[in-house]
Structures are given as structure tokens and as C-alpha cells.
Amino acid sequence: MVSIDSLPLGVPARLAAIGGEGEFRRRLLEMGFLPGTPVHLVRRPEIGGLIEVELRGCRVSLRRTDAVSILVDAL
């Protein structure tokens, strides 16, 4: 298991655990960030704090510092 921001770009993976707390975590869950969901990393700029991921056909950006609590299993 690795955190989602350390995935290689475009490599398919599955969500393993959603960390974080409170409303942010609840929002992640409601957007479909659930264990077992296929996901891949779309963008991770060299400079800048945001990454972009794709799951369930949607693109979502979040901060790297918040993304470390989202763990994935590379397939």
C-alpha cells in the first residue's frame, strides 16, 4: 500500500483506505473514494501542491498534503 500521490502517473490502482477526518473524509466518501474503487493519478506537477486523480470517470484535484491519507494498492 502506498499513498495515492506516490503512484506513477496513469498506472491503474485500487483504493485501499481513506484516512483523514470529519467533513473532508465524508466528502471523499460521497464522491466515491471507497476501498476497492479503481483509480489512477493523472497529474502531479513538479512545482505546486495539488495532484489530480481520476475515479469513476471524474477528475478531482486535491492537495498532496491531504492526499497522503488516501492509500492505494497498485495493480
Add this chain to the structure above:
Amino acid sequence: MLSDGAAAMPNPGSGPSAAGAGSPRLRVALAGNPNSGKTTLFNRLTGSRAKVANYAGATVEVESARWELPGLGPVELVDVPGALSLSAHSLEERVAIEVVAGLPPAPRPSAIVVLADATELGRHLYLVLQARELGLPMVVALTMVDRLAGLGLRVDADGLAAALGVPVVPVPVDDHAALQTLGRAVAEAVGHASPIDRPDLIVESPTTRADIDAVASTVPEAWSLGIASRARALARWALLSTDEPEFKSSLPRALLDAAASRRSRANEEGRDLDHEIVSARYDWIDRHIDRFSGRERPAGERSWTDRIDGVLLHPLLGFALFVGLMTVIFQSLFVVADPIVGGIETALDHASAFVESLGLSAGIEQFLTEAVLGGVGSVLVFLPQILLIFLFVGILEDSGYMARVVFLMDRVMKAVGLHGRAFVPMMSGFACAVPAILATRTMERRRDRLLTMMVVPLMTCSARVPVYSLMIAVLYPVTTESTVEQGLLMAAMYAFSVLVALAAAAVLGRTVLKGKHAPLLLQMPPYRRPKARPTWRMLRSRTGTFLREAGTVILLGATMMWALLTFPRTSAEDAAAFEAKSAEVVATAASEGHAPDWVDDQLRLLEQQRAAQQIRGSFAGQLGQTLEPLFEPLGFDWRIAIGVIGAFSAREVFVSTLSVVVGVEDVGADDPAPLRQEIRRLRRTDGSPLFTPLTCLSLMVFFALACQCLSTLAVVRREAGGIGWAVFLFGYMTALAWICSFAVYQGGQILGFR
């Protein structure tokens, strides 16, 4: 300045309906995710002027309009704020669930239409499932179906309808027949008995179900309508939302207590209720989605959005392009608006000439030309620039670029403690603080909203532009070389406002509004071509709002300032003395054989002296002289003080007031040549020029920072839920303005500037 009547309706049930008088009895709620094409569909169904936007949650206003249903007649269609789910994470989502579920005091809708983006069906079905549990007649409208083929996807609407047990209608763009089909489906749904006890699709584990049932038993009858499945839906909502601040205020005590105690017990048992409830819904979606949707061919080459994002989201290139785009936009504000402004000024001149040709009594003529045409006209000339700013901000939002800007600017925003999404309201602040403050509703936490509201009014709004234009014109006479300096100084004022706003956020966020960083979750919508018709409607509606404002608030302000400057009239002796002097000039000319030009010049000089005397003795003049000591340290004399005080109602009033003060009629502020020359001639009592470069700079700094806008204060009071924050905003901005102007003027003098 552009306060919006429909803009802020905290209680959507009581708001005015766009359908106007005799509005239909039946209400239909239109709900959907942000970016699901909801507002576009709303416009197509009703022909309404609601704004379309491609940025998550741009529809912060609850609008409604008349929708003609085939075979049933008109219903009131309510455009519910965009919501990812029916949970109360943000103010908008709280409004969304109240309107969709019809929780008192919001009236219960006769039917709900839930939008689902066919290209992102998996996630959009979450909201559909939630809405379905509420037990109200409903229809699912599938949007973006015309984009499926390009993506290699297929969706079977009938299969989806069978699985959900509710009608599903695909609504491709530009398909009028589909709208009729949707209308018929809704008309039929409205005819059904309501509420409906639908069988549960979702199967939670027995332990989770026990929690839900226990909380459901505390849902009041007025909410559950006696339907068990609806009570469970509201119980799930309560369990998911107990610790959301937006939620607590609107919840019955018993329900809140039951949900909180079940949650804490689950926590003690090491269970994760959030996950249990949410995943049960997604389980259903994951198990069924293959039956009615799938991929017909593998996604081919990278999509356009991907390719564009490769450039626009590039950390260096993307940032450079953003800065370049902003530069082009601000340049075009002046280049494009100029000829239109010229046209408006010519029209105003004609209007003035027409009034003068009517032969009205002098007092009425003076009122019409100076207060009405002069005061309102000097504001009207900014309409083109204001519309251009709204147009640019609108295009940035509709195209999906605004989400990319948030992506690029997040680091800066985070550094000063602002929410990532605060960038959009701040950009809108370049147009007008009022819609910008309304746009803060997309942020979940009250602290983030308040912090953004407190700094947005510092952004260079369009009302400051007239004042800057005038001051810059006074500083730099129009020559070929000076245009560069003028443009640079204007750009510097914009940069100054951004820096001050960021600095203010950094200070306020660490003192008055302390709080942790909110995590950012940003949807990246695909790029879409902005649509001409909704954009045109938006501009038309903004024009209407602006003209109403100009016809009411600004007309009132201009009339008041005019009256305060005109009354009391000069005493009879003074008037007689003036008449005598005029007669003397004419007599001297006759005896000494002066040319007619000389007579005109002398008479004009006398008239100016008379006007100056009149203003000094007027109410406003007296007030200005009383308050002069307050403004003296900033380099302002009593005449500027009058303008500054008048501008506290609305900034634009400054230019019209000043034109009355110096006795120049028919001054268009964007063509400040005559006003500029008159202003340069103004002298202090010691004979030195009044508008030195340092005074102009001090004045611009004052206008950049002071909170001189009643509309902004009114909207902050409403959005922040109390007068306290409005008072704080006014206090801190105005104090900051005074201190900074003081520093500029006094510091400048010490450094030897004049």
C-alpha cells in the same frame, strides 16, 4: 453596487418567483451536481435569465421560473443549488436538501427532477439514489448524452429506469422533442399520489440498519410524512451530518440527539458509520451499473481536455499564460470600452441639450442637467467596462478554466490562509464585490467564507475605475508618451489591491479568524465552449440590474449630493453683488472697447467665483469644512472631503460630486478633459495647487482601501448573518485607508515629494 434582488434568498420558500404575479401552484425542484448542465437545462425549460456556469457551485442563488408542462399547464420550476450529495457540507447543500425534500418551512415540491451526467453516471447516481429515498414523485434527466459517443460510452436509459423504478429521460442538447418528453414525464409524476413509499434499494448491514431505524423513529412527522422509507432517508442524512456546523441550526433537537448518540456509540465500537452508509449506496451502483452503462470501445487518444490541461496546468507555462490572459483582459477593458463610452457621452450631451432647449425654469433645468444627467450619467459611462468584466469572468467560469486557475493559485491562497476556492470570488471582485460575496457560498466552512468576505471588497472593483481614471488623467496630461505611464499606474493599482487583499487575509486569518486549513477537493470539469445565448442573457440581466441601481440608489445619491451642494442658496446680497459685478464687466467692455471674447472670459471667471462661494456656503460645504481637520493629514481639503464623504454611498459618486464642486457641467468621467483641467486649477488657501501628484496618490490609496459601498455592507450583513461583520469590515478597511493615505502623504512630504 450591482446588488441583486434575487441574489440572496436564505429561505427559498419565501423568495420572489421569476414567474411573477399569479405564479403557478405546483412546484417542481430541479436538482443536480454542479456542472451537470443543470442551469442550462433550467434555461432551456423556462427561457429564464438564470446564469450558467461551469464552476462547481456557481448557482448559489435559488431561482425559479415558469415551466409549461404539456397537458398540465404551468408549474414553478425551482433551480436548486448544485450539490454533490444531499448532505449539508455547505450552505448551498443545506439549501439543496431543504428545497428538494421540502423540509418545513420550505414547501414540499410536487415532483423533483434530478439531473445525472451520463458521462459520469457512476458518481451522479449517488445523488439520484438519495433523492429517490425521499419518496417524492421524481424523474431523472440524463444530461451530456450527446458526449457519450465521443467518449466511447453507452447508457441505456430504459435499463436505468427499470433498475431505479423511476422514469429516466435523456435530454441531448438542442433536442426540443426531448424537453417535451421530459415535460410529459414530469406532468405524469405530478399526477401521482405523493408521498410514495418506495422499496429500499440499498441494503445496509443489520447493525447499520439498527442505527438508521433508531434515528428514523425520532424524525418528526412533518418531515417523514408518515413514510418509513423517507424517515430512514432523513435519518441517514442526519447521521452523516451531525457534526456539520451548517446542519445543526436547522435540525429538531430529538433527531440531532439521537443521531449524535448513535454516532458516538458506533465510534466507541470502532465502527465507521460514514463509510457504512455511503458505501451501501455505492455498492448498489457498482453492482448494477454494468446493466445500463458500459464502454463500447476503449478510450482512444487523450481527450482535448487532457491536452489543453497539459499546457494550462503546467506549473510555469500555465502560470505565465494566466498572467498573460489577465493582462490582455485588463488592456481590453480600456480598448474595447472606449468607443462605446464615447457613444454614451454623446447621447448624454444630446439629452442635456434637449433639456436646455425645453425652456424649463432655471432650478428644474439645473436639477435635470446636474443631478440627473450629470450624476447618473457620470456613472452610466462605466456600464461598458462593468459588462466586459462580467463577460470575461463569465467566460472563464463557463469554459471550465476557473477550476484550473484555482489549481494554479492554490499555493498562494494556502500561504495566506484562504480556502482554495476563494480565488474565484476574488477574481469576481474585480467586477463587483456584491456577486463576489455571494460566490463565497461554495465554501463549506463559515470561517473560510467570512475570511473571503472580509478581503474581497479590497479588490479593485469596477466602481473604483472612474476615480482612478480621473486621478491618473490629472497626474499625466494626455500625450503620446503618457499613455504607457497611465496604463502602468492603473495596473499598479490592480496589483496593489491584490497584494493588500492577500496581506489582509494573512493577518485576519491569523488573528480575528483563526482556523485550520480546509482541505481542498476540486472537481476538474472538462473544457466546454461557453454558450452564446446564456452569456447574452446574463449580460442582459446584469445590465438591467445596473440600470435599476443607477435609476434608484445612484440617482438618489447624486440628487442628495446635488441638493446638499446647491442649498442653502447664496444670500440675496451676494447675488446682487454678483449681478453688479457682471454689469460692471459689460460696462467696462463697452467703455474700453474690449473684444466679446474678453467679456466672456471675465464673466466665466466671475461665475466660477460665484459657484465657489455658493459651494462653500452650502450644507455640504459646511460639512466638508467641519470635517476638514480629519482629512487634512491625508492632503485633502474640504472640497475633496465633500467628495470622499459623498462616495461612502457609492464610489462613483465622487466623480459626479467633484464635477459639481468645481462647477463644470456635463462632465463625462471617462472623458475628464474639462474636469481634469478645472481640477488642476484648484488652489489651496495658500495659493499652492490642490491636486499635487502626492494628493492624487494619497486619494487613490484611500479609494483603494476604504469601504465605500453600501451595497457591499448590506450583502455582508446578510451573508455573515449579522451586522457585526459588516461593521468590522467597514471599520478595518476605512481605518486602513486613513492610515495608508496618511503614510503616503506625510511620508511623501518628508521625502520631498509634493
